Amino acid sequence: MNGVPMMDLKIQYQQIKSEIQSAIENVLEHGQYMLGDETLKLERDLATYCQVPFGLSTSSGTDSLILALLTIGIEPGDEVITSSISFVASAEVISLLKAKPVFVDIDPKTFCLDPKKVETAITKKTKAILPVHIFGQCADMDALLSLAERHDLWVIEDACQAIGAHYKGKKACSLGHLSAMSFYPSKNLGAFGDAGMLFVKEEALFLAARQYRTHGEYPKNFNHERIGLNARMSEIQAAILNVKFKYLDLWNQKRKECANRYYQLFEEADLLHRLALPHMATYNDHVFHLYVIQTPQKENLISYLTENGIGAGKHFPTALPHLTCYRSLGHKMGDFPMAEAFCHQSVSLPMYPELTYPQQAYVVSKIANFFKNHKLAGY
Ligand SMILES: Cc1ncc(COP(=O)(O)O)c(C=O)c1O
Numbered sequence: 001m002n003g004v005p006m007m008d009l010k011i012q013y014q015q016i017k018s019e020i021q022s023a024i025e026n027v028l029e030h031g032q033y034m035l036g037d038e039t040l041k042l043e044r045d046l047a048t049y050c051q052v053p054f055g056l057s058t059s060s061g062t063d064s065l066i067l068a069l070l071t072i073g074i075e076p077g078d079e080v081i082t083s084s085i086s087f088v089a090s091a092e093v094i095s096l097l098k099a100k101p102v103f104v105d106i107d108p109k110t111f112c113l114d115p116k117k118v119e120t121a122i123t124k125k126t127k128a129i130l131p132v133h134i135f136g137q138c139a140d141m142d143a144l145l146s147l148a149e150r151h152d153l154w155v156i157e158d159a160c161q162a163i164g165a166h167y168k169g170k171k172a173c174s175l176g177h178l179s180a181m182s183f184y185p186s187k188n189l190g191a192f193g194d195a196g197m198l199f200v201k202e203e204a205l206f207l208a209a210r211q212y213r214t215h216g217e218y219p220k221n222f223n224h225e226r227i228g229l230n231a232r233m234s235e236i237q238a239a240i241l242n243v244k245f246k247y248l249d250l251w252n253q254k255r256k257e258c259a260n261r262y263y264q265l266f267e268e269a270d271l272l273h274r275l276a277l278p279h280m281a282t283y284n285d286h287v288f289h290l291y292v293i294q295t296p297q298k299e300n301l302i303s304y305l306t307e308n309g310i311g312a313g314k315h316f317p318t319a320l321p322h323l324t325c326y327r328s329l330g331h332k333m334g335d336f337p338m339a340e341a342f343c344h345q346s347v348s349l350p351m352y353p354e355l356t357y358p359q360q361a362y363v364v365s366k367i368a369n370f371f372k373n374h375k376l377a378g379y
Contacts, residue, residue: 001358001359001362002309003308003309003310003311004309004310004311004350004355004359004360004362004363005311005350006311006312006313006348006350006351007186007311007350007351007352008352008354009185009186009190009352011352011354012251012352012353012354015354016243016244016247019243020240020243020244023038023239023240023242023243024236024239024240026239027235027236027239028236032235033234033235033236034232034234034235035232035235036235036238038235038238038239038242039057039233039235039238041238041242042055042057042197042233042238042241042242042245043055043056043057043197045242045245046181046197046199046245047199049164049171049245049248050163050171050172050173050174050179050181050199051170051171051173051174052171052173052174052179052199052200052201053200053201053202053203053206054199054200054201054203054206055197055198055199055200056197056198056199056200056206056209056210056213057195057196057197057232057233057238058195058196058197058198058213058231058232058233059194059195059196059230059231059232059233059234060182060184060194060195060196060231061089061158061160061180061181061182061183061184061196062089062092062093062182062196063196063213063229063231064160064180064181064182064196064197064198064231065089065090065093065130065156065158065180066093066096066097066229066231067198067209067212067213067229067231068156068178068179068180068198068209069093069094069097069099069128069156070097070209070212070228071178071200071205071208071209071212072127072128072154072156072177072178072205073127074094074097074099074127074128075097075098075099076097076098076099077098077099077100077125078099078100078125078126078127078128079099079100079102079123079125079126079127080094080099080100080101080102080126080127080128080129080130081102081104081113081118081121081122081126081128081129081130082094082101082102082103082104082113082129082130082131082132082158082320083103083104083106083112083113083130083131083132083134083139083320083339084103084104084105084106084319084320084321084336084339085106085111085132085134085316085319085320085339085342085343086132086134086158086316086320087160087316088320088323088325089160090130090132090158090320091103091320091326092325094130095325099127100125100329101320101326102121102123102126103319103320103321103326103329103331103336104117104118104121105117105336105337105338105339106336106338106339106342107139107140107338108338108341108342109279109281110134110137110139110140110279110281110284111134111135111292111342112131112132112133112134112137112138112139112140113129113131113132113139113144114338115139115140115143115144115147116143118144118147119147122147122151122153126151126153127153127154128153128154128155128156129144129147129148129153129154129155129156130155130156130157130158131144131155131157131158131176132158132160132161133157133158133159133160133161133162133165133172134161135161135278135286135288135289135290135291135292135315136161136162136165136188136255136286136287136288136289136290137162137165137280137281137284137285137286137287138157138162138165138166138167138172138175138283138284139157140281140283141155141157141167141175141176142168145175145176154176154177154178155175155176155177156176156177156178156179156180157172157173157175157176157178157179157180158179158180159172159173159179159180159181159199160180160181160182160184160187160196161182161187161188161289161290162287162289163181163187163188163189163248163252163287164188164189164248164249164252164287165284165285165286165287166284166285167283167284167285168283173199174199177200177201177202177205178198178199178200178201178205178209179198179199180196180197180198180199181196181197181198181199182195182196183195183196183197183237183241187289188248188251188252188255188287188289189241189244189245189248189251190244191237191240191241191244192236192237192240193234193237194237195233195234195237195238195241196233197233198213208226211225211226211228212226212228212229212231213228213229213231213232214228214230214231214232215228215229215230216228250353251353252287252288252353254353254354255287255288255289255351255352255353256286256287256288258288258291258351258352258353258355258360259278259286259288259291259351261357261360262277262291262349262360262363262364263277265360265361265364266364266367269364269365269367269368271364271367271368271371274295274371275293275294275295275367276293276294276295276345277293278291278292278293288351289351290313290315290348290351291348291349291350291351292315292346292347292348292349293346293347293348293349294342294345294346294347295345295347296344296345297370297371297374298314298344298345298346298347300370300374301347301367301370302314302347304366304370305347305363305366305367305370308366310349310350310362310363310366311350312347312348312349313347313348314346314347314348315346315348316343316346317343318343319336319339319340319342319343320339321335321336321339322336322340349363350363
């Protein structure tokens with residue numbers, strides 16, 4: 001075997017090529033290139049799928065988060081509590097609106113925002129909690145929602161990595177007041193460019209968000225009621241997503257099977273004591289956007305896997321509060337011990353629906369070799 005990539009988007013395209021090409025062709029022919037029937041269908045179907053009354057197509061997960069914050073009226077000086085482990089966008093959007101991201105440490109098992117640590121971070125300025133369903137499983141939403149209710153706070157789910165995941169039998173995106181989704185190409189439901197969706201429970205908020213999405217006006221009448229943005233999804237991306245959405249549950253199922261196979265292979269290789277494999281909380285149904293293991297040998301293991309042609313990633317190398325752009329907040333090493341330990345040890349392994357048993361066996365055999373060599377080298 002020549003190696004195994006971290007993910008392979010081309011295989012999926014080959015499987016549904018003719019459907020995708022005819023969906024694109026259809027848009028090109030009908031000439032409605034923005035906010036047409038494909039977009040409306042996607043909004044309706046995904047809202048139903050995610051068990052939320054309203055879906056609003058957007059240009060990205062990041063823009064969905066910005067729209068969520070604008071819609072609930074986040075203002076300069078407000079505080080929004082979020083996780084210290086995520087892609088930067090989860091916090092960046094708060095800062096862009098001149099509000100303050102208040103970082104809270106993670107649960108060391110799920111890597112999501114730890115509700116036990118949230119209460120002490122709440123101040124008079126706190127307006128919202130923004131948990132991130134990281135790697136494909138939900139944060140402990142009941143605990144967060146009850147805190148939010150007690151303190152009269154909004155809850156915005158960052159579900160960008162978790163389409164199709166369940167929390168206590170309920171869909172990700174159906175739990176908070178608003179939720180943001182990304183269809184970045186590598187996501188479990190990926191467009192062929194940037195795209196996203198905002199899910200909203202209340203109609204009044206949906207109508208406001210829809211105006212913010214298109215320069216503060218809807219419908220188009222040059223009567224701009226709000227200062228908004230251009231955050232629309234293109235009709236071609238919507239048409240592509242309508243084709244791919246039909247396969248989402250099947251692809252998520254295959255990801256779960258890959259995760260089970262990794263477990264079996266690591267067990268057979270007697271490696272369970274050397275690595276921490278992903279933990280799925282009993283209340284969660286995980287959709288494995290990423291498969292992240294932990295080992296103190298992180299850097300050496302990533303180098304070894306890379307030398308052997310295996311895609312091994314760092315999601316994420318730095319906890320958000322320690323990023324250069326947040327230096328001014330004055331956080332010190334040791335302030336977020338769980339997130340820091342996670343960054344120190346996490347390695348993402350290849351994970352995509354079309355990953356085969358021989359490919360996974362190859363990955364695990366190389367990891368077994370790595371640990372054998374390290375033992376011989378006296379580590
Ligand atoms: C957790 C999380 N939040 C937000 C985003 C931003 O989404 P997008 O890239 O579509 O803007 C991403 C995408 O990587 C993400 O993983």
